[in-house]
Amino acid sequence: MPEVMVKQGAGSHAPSYWAATAVPAPTFTPFTGTRRVEVAIIGGGFTGLSAAYHLAEQGIEALVLEANDTGWGASGRNGGMLPPRYKKGFSGIxxxxxHDVTRRLHGIILEAVDTVESMAERIGGDSGFRRTGQLTAAHTRVHLATLEAxxxxxxxxxxxxxPRLLDRREMQEEVGGGSHAGGWLDPRGAGIHPLSFARNVAAYLARKGVPIHTASPVRRLVDGPDGVTLHLDGGTITADQVVIATNGYTGMIPFAPGQLDKRLVAVNSSVLATAPLGDNLAASLMAGRRMVADTKHIMNYYRLNEDNCLIFGGRGDITGGSDDPAVYAKLEQQMVETFPQVAxxxxxxxxxxxxAVTRDDFPHIGRVSQRVSYAMGYGGRGVALSNMLGKLLVPLVRCETVDAGPMSSNPFLRYPFHAFRITGMQIVAGWYRYLDAKALRAERAGS
Ligand SMILES: Cc1cc2nc3c(=O)[nH]c(=O)nc-3n(C[C@H](O)[C@H](O)[C@H](O)COP(=O)(O)OP(=O)(O)OC[C@H]3O[C@@H](n4cnc5c(N)ncnc54)[C@H](O)[C@@H]3O)c2cc1C
Known part of the structure; x- marks a missing residue:
């Protein structure tokens, strides 16, 4: 399928490990004609598909419009990890x-993982959902103390x-690599095959009669008194309610109302997959096949799949443009530093x-107007939360209120000087790298 023109970088379109191993893509067609619908959803990733799924459960008529293909964005390319915690830990939040707000967030993140599990069961097909458990690997003792708190x-x-705290030796046994001061193990954490999940949800929705149109970029949105009119290459759709679920690709096509694109900075995350490791080598690392993410500002995340392929991710090309081989070389170096046995x-x-990064580090769910709602801004933690916020969009489109803690109550702030965001991110990334290196130096000096 030809991809739409992008205004800014959209990450690498090199075929991913997930694309090579996913269930077949269901076939959809571009939208043509004119139509009226109760709810039009823009974006066919986890947020949009989950909103459609949960609207269908309530008998509300919805239609999904996707510029490329279902799961084409972050949803089909991520690490497939569902950690039942936020990057900022509970004690910090x-x-x-x-405490009341944090208890609400704690409940939401557990419900988010449960939501994906129940969706995976209901939609049929193998989406690779497994309660593998999730490890947060503390790169220093200071960070381990935070996990303890x-x-x-x-x-x-x-x-x-x-959740249980692991000491240095237990972490070494769990991970079989890295040099971690200890870690946090939550057995409720899970893994999924992200692209298969997106495709299975889409196929399920199609079976339920929910229209999905791929290769259907929304070019313009006109919010009027009788409905919202969406302009597409093949026609127009008028909807009572519109959901914007475009996350890191908001602004790829400049239609977004409410300056949503200026409230986010899209940052690239890159991933490697190795060829299958031999059985002995595979047994030497991550025997429990848990999902792992570390506590660095510029973090790494990794998992060993059932076919013994090691997935290793981290920060990508900040410009979000075409892939810089140096980014992958750096990632490969980090992978081998963590697991010398895979050299x-x-x-x-x-x-x-x-x-999509936000100023307060939380995703946001809310409305631009009486008829236009959104959920976006998950940072690198959206597999569970995007599906959860997709569910919470249902009361929003019914004009009810939603309590998602700071995700719904904090103002969704604009980035000042958004036009200079790439330079800004380069400075922030440099600062974070410095802090990570300094923390590691202090750790080594103290040990
Ligand atoms: C490499 C990588 C690794 C990650 N790893 C993890 C992880 O392990 N765990 C975790 O929790 N999170 C992870 N994330 C984050 C997670 O993938 C995202 O938060 C989540 O998938 C967001 O889903 P979404 O549906 O909101 O957005 P997306 O999946 O990005 O979907 C947005 C869609 O909107 C479409 N679109 C944009 N504009 C228009 C338009 N005008 N008209 C129609 N369609 C439009 C795009 O084509 C796109 O398909 C990772 C992300 C990346 C990139």
Whole structure:
């Protein structure tokens, strides 16, 4: 399928490991003609598909419009990890927002993982959902202390005694690589085959009679008193309600109302997959096949799939443009530093996609007007949350209120000087790299 012209970088379109191993893509056609519908959803990733799924459960008529193909964006290219925690830990969030709000967020993230599990069961087909457990790997003792504070907060304030802290030796046994001061293990964390999941949801919706149109970029949106009119290459759609679910690709086609594109900075995340490791080599790392992400500002995340391919991700090309081989070389170097035993194993796939960063580090769900709602801004943590916010969009399109803690109550702030965002991100990334290196130096000096 030809891809739409992009205004800014859209990540690498090199075929991903997921594209090579996914269930076949269901076939959809571009939109043509004129039509009236209750809810039009713009974006066929997890947020848009989950909104359509949950609207269909309530008997609300919806239609999905996707510029490329279902799962084409971050949803089909991510690490497929569902950690039941936020990047900012619970204790840090409680310090800023208080215990009640943090309890709400704690409930939401657990419900988010459960939501994906129940969707995966309902839609049929194999989406690779497994409760593998999730590890947060502390790169220093200072970060381990933060994880400890999170564990204590969860037990004391939310009655949740499931997550466990691991010491250095236990982490080494779990990961079989890296040099971690310790870690956090939550057995409720899960993994998924992201592109298969997106395609299975789309196929399920099609079976339920929900129209999905691919290769159907929305070019213009006119919010009028009798409905919202969407202008596409093949015609127009008038909707009572519109959901914008374009996340890191908001602004790819400059239609977005409410200056949503200026409230996000799209950042590239890149991923490698190795060729299948031999059984002995595979047994030497991540025997539990858990999902792992570390605590660095510029973090790495990794998993060992059932076919023994190691997936290893991290920061991508900041310009979001065409792939810089140096980015993949750096990622490969980080992979071999973490797992020296995989040196020399061929890398079979290299790809990337856009994540959307917000000023307060939280995703946002809300409305631009009475008829236009949105959910976006997940950073690198959207597999579970995008599906959850897709569900929470249902009351929003019914003009009811939603309590998603800071995700719905914090103002969705614009980035000042958005035109200079790439330079800004380069400065921030440089600063974060410096902080990560400094923390690691201090850790080594103290050990
Ligand atoms: C490399 C990578 C690794 C990641 N790893 C993880 C992970 O392991 N765990 C985790 O929790 N999160 C991860 N994430 C983040 C997660 O993938 C995203 O937060 C999530 O998929 C966002 O889903 P979405 O549906 O909101 O957006 P997307 O999946 O990006 O979908 C947006 C869609 O909108 C479409 N679109 C844009 N403009 C228009 C228009 N005008 N008309 C019609 N359609 C339009 C695009 O074509 C696109 O398909 C990762 C992201 C990346 C890129």
């Amino acid at each position: 409680a310090g800023k927002y208080g 999170d564990r204590d907060w969860a037990a004391r304030e939310a009655g949740d005694r499931t 020399g194993v061929p890398v079979s796939h290299r790809w990337s996609g856009m994540v």
